Amino acid sequence: MANENVSVWTSIPFWRRSAAWVTGFATILLIWLTFDTIGQISMGTDADLKNGVTKRVPAPTVINYKIGYEMSKKRGHEVPTIGEKQPFFGKEWSPKEAANLLHLGKLTSQAKNCMDCHTLLGNGAYYAPDLTKAWLDPAWNSMIPMIGGMIGKELTREEAMAEFLQHPSRYPTHARKMPDLGITAREAKGLVAFLKHMSSIDTNGFPRNFSKTVDQFKAGGTNAH
Amino acid sequence: MLTSIKTNSFEGNKGKELGMMYFRVAIILFGAQLLMGLIAAIQFIVPGFLFETFDFSVARMVHINALVVWMLYAMIGSVYFMLTDETEHEGVAIGLGKLAFWVLTAAVTVVVLVFIFVQVGSGTEASIWFINEGREYLEAPRWADIGIVVVVLIFYFNVFATYMKGKKTGIMTVMVANLMALAGLYLAGMFFTDNISMDQYWWWWVIHLWVEATWEVFVGTLAAYALIKIIGAKREVVEMWLWIEVLMLFGSGILGLGHHYFWIGTPEYWWEIGALFSALEPVPLIAMFVHVLYDWGKEQGIAKAQGQTGTVANNTPALSWIVTNAFGNFLGAGIWGFFHTLPQVNIYTHGSQFTAAHGHLAFFGAYATILIGMFYMGVQYAYGVERLKSTFKSKMAIFLITFGVVGMTVALTIAGYEQVLVERAELGAGWNAFFVAQNLPWYVQAQLWRAIMGVVTFAGFVFLVLDLLTIGKEAKEAQA
Numbered sequence: 001m002a003n004e005n006v007s008v009w010t011s012i013p014f015w016r017r018s019a020a021w022v023t024g025f026a027t028i029l030l031i032w033l034t035f036d037t038i039g040q041i042s043m044g045t046d047a048d049l050k051n052g053v054t055k056r057v058p059a060p061t062v063i064n065y066k067i068g069y070e071m072s073k074k075r076g077h078e079v080p081t082i083g084e085k086q087p088f089f090g091k092e093w094s095p096k097e098a099a100n101l102l103h104l105g106k107l108t109s110q111a112k113n114c115m116d117c118h119t120l121l122g123n124g125a126y127y128a129p130d131l132t133k134a135w136l137d138p139a140w141n142s143m144i145p146m147i148g149g150m151i152g153k154e155l156t157r158e159e160a161m162a163e164f165l166q167h168p169s170r171y172p173t174h175a176r177k178m179p180d181l182g183i184t185a186r187e188a189k190g191l192v193a194f195l196k197h198m199s200s201i202d203t204n205g206f207p208r209n210f211s212k213t214v215d216q217f218k219a220g221g222t223n224a225h
Numbered sequence: 226m227l228t229s230i231k232t233n234s235f236e237g238n239k240g241k242e243l244g245m246m247y248f249r250v251a252i253i254l255f256g257a258q259l260l261m262g263l264i265a266a267i268q269f270i271v272p273g274f275l276f277e278t279f280d281f282s283v284a285r286m287v288h289i290n291a292l293v294v295w296m297l298y299a300m301i302g303s304v305y306f307m308l309t310d311e312t313e314h315e316g317v318a319i320g321l322g323k324l325a326f327w328v329l330t331a332a333v334t335v336v337v338l339v340f341i342f343v344q345v346g347s348g349t350e351a352s353i354w355f356i357n358e359g360r361e362y363l364e365a366p367r368w369a370d371i372g373i374v375v376v377v378l379i380f381y382f383n384v385f386a387t388y389m390k391g392k393k394t395g396i397m398t399v400m401v402a403n404l405m406a407l408a409g410l411y412l413a414g415m416f417f418t419d420n421i422s423m424d425q426y427w428w429w430w431v432i433h434l435w436v437e438a439t440w441e442v443f444v445g446t447l448a449a450y451a452l453i454k455i456i457g458a459k460r461e462v463v464e465m466w467l468w469i470e471v472l473m474l475f476g477s478g479i480l481g482l483g484h485h486y487f488w489i490g491t492p493e494y495w496w497e498i499g500a501l502f503s504a505l506e507p508v509p510l511i512a513m514f515v516h517v518l519y520d521w522g523k524e525q526g527i528a529k530a531q532g533q534t535g536t537v538a539n540n541t542p543a544l545s546w547i548v549t550n551a552f553g554n555f556l557g558a559g560i561w562g563f564f565h566t567l568p569q570v571n572i573y574t575h576g577s578q579f580t581a582a583h584g585h586l587a588f589f590g591a592y593a594t595i596l597i598g599m600f601y602m603g604v605q606y607a608y609g610v611e612r613l614k615s616t617f618k619s620k621m622a623i624f625l626i627t628f629g630v631v632g633m634t635v636a637l638t639i640a641g642y643e644q645v646l647v648e649r650a651e652l653g654a655g656w657n658a659f660f661v662a663q664n665l666p667w668y669v670q671a672q673l674w675r676a677i678m679g680v681v682t683f684a685g686f687v688f689l690v691l692d693l694l695t696i697g698k699e700a701k702e703a704q705a
Contacts (some may be wrong), residue, residue: 015468026479041422108348112357116282121489129659139656176272187348206488207654217391
């Protein structure tokens with residue numbers, strides 16, 4: 001085998017060199033692509049939002065805007081849309097306040113280990129629904145009045161979500177319930193900001209047809225049930 | 226095996242003795258992994274089971290962390306085990322290696338106890354540092370991350386310095402280079418960011434470049450060593466194959482990372498890069514499969530031609546597990562991975578039970594199998610057994626564990642199929658769509674079968690432990 005004169009195909013040095021070159025080339029390509037990707041997924045700024053500059057991951061102040069998820073004919077899938085201003089917990093958040101709130105929310109999402117039941121951007125565990133577009137979930141249409149009715153208050157979407165996160169087992173939707181994780185009112189606000197921000201990330205159309213078919217289904221557009 | 230260190234002489238081979246210490250902890254953690262998996266499987270069927278005392282998130286966190294840690298233990302143990310054979314050097318600082326072992330084991334114990342009893346923290350940096358980092362597979366808190374890095378540096382120093390002083394075989398060259406990448410990649414997972422896309426970008430550097438690149442090369446290296454040891458395969462052949470495997474594994478696996486970048490906020494070009502390179506990932510797994518079976522057949526044929534009867538293998542339980550590895554790696558990592566690796570499919574299957582099905586068969590087929598094979602090599606050496614033959618218990622262990630894991634995989638694949646069609650395609654994801662799919666009778670039935678097959682796997686594990694505890698002693702007595 002070691003006899004290089006017989007054939008290059010049975011030569012250890014040939015395969016060793018090839019392995020080194022291929023590995024090196026793949027690594028360099030990965031590092032180069034990483035530089036490009038890091039640039040594209042760095043968070044945008046508040047000025048980008050004000051000037052209508054589209055970023056794959058917008059600034060934390062995106063929580064001050066209405067967010068949608070609409071089919072783009074050009075791209076062939078849904079993309080997040082950022083609409084007019086909308087108060088979040090009854091106010092507009094300054095860039096600093098919004099960044100602090102998002103920081104709290106992201107930290108809480110890790111400290112409470114959300115990812116070992118739910119998926120975030122589709123990654124995590126498969127015991128509970130994906131949270132990528134949870135902010136936009138049509139299930140809130142019925143959850144908001146339900147939660148509001150139980151505590152005797154008219155709630156906005158963010159207030160209902162925060163209330164749910166603090167006492168999830170009080171508002172069960174199914175036999176499989178979310179446990180009480182000791183989330184405080186402050187942490188819940190942060191988590192809702194984190195979820196709203198995540199819903200504004202351009203995920204190349206994942207999840208596909210989000211909410212569309214549920215509405216069609218409710219309108220009797222399908223005989224699935 | 227658990228008593229073997231006390232009752233057996235290691236002929237002064239401290240490296241092998243240290244390797245066995247790692248193997249013993251690995252088996253205990255393997256058991257913990259299976260128990261946690263059973264709890265989580267029951268929670269899918271009986272949602273109230275241990276609700277708000279030991280929730281699914283806790284069981285699942287310990288399930289996957291015990292998995293990763295037992296494999297790392299078995300891997301470090303395997304390296305210490307083969308180190309002296311390959312380098313023909315006794316090892317430069319095995320005493321320090323032993324100290325590192327105890328430090329690591331103490332740290333792992335504290336982390337697991339905190340996971341089980343403290344579970345979650347408040348939304349502060351302190352939680353990330355001391356309780357739970359909350360990133361799947363990398364939940365270990367930051368203090369433990371730093372401890373792991375220190376311990377791994379000691380381990381790597383030991384391996385590298387021994388390699389530099391001793392003989393430099395092809396197998397050991399690949400091992401030393403690959404371990405450096407494997408250890409270095411862990412650093413990519415040790416920071417906090419508010420940007421979830423950035424978080425997951427680097428998180429995958431650790432997870433993917435471990436399990437779909439460096440760990441696979443590690444398996445190739447281990448298989449090369451084991452084939453020489455067990456069936457007397459020719460080193461030139463084995464090492465040439467190893468370089469070909471490195472070429473193909475890194476050639477496909479490094480950029481195959483792109484298949485995790487389809488939907489996390491990263492640009493569209495990852496669709497093409499991820500699809501192309503990850504579709505090539507099964508190719509080296511076919512090569513590894515062919516290589517193991519071909520060498521076995523060849524050596525068996527040579528032995529037969531020389532008039533020998535019986536198997537050419539001097540350790541049949543280890544060889545059985547290594548052959549299972551060849552099949553399992555190709556099926557679990559290769560086929561089950563390829564199922565959902567193209568973005569056109571993955572947009573529907575991403576984050577469904579398909580992923581869980583692939584995860585179970587791949588971790589078992591690619592890693593658990595060959596590491597169990599190494600345990601048997603450890604037992605053979607510790608008892609000084611020339612020819613270790615499979616016992617009834619060895620056969621029950623391999624049959625039940627393999628049958629159980631394949632059963633779980635099939636059940637989860639069916640569950641995934643239901644979930645993808647109903648939750649994703651029909652109802653367009655979302656909260657209610659998720660629960661409609663989770664409550665489908667066929668989905669529930671599949672989860673029930675998964676739990677049953679989990680019990681079968683656990684029964685096989687009991688046979689495995691009993692066998693490892695007794696096989697060496699029995700074989701030694703029979704030999705004498």
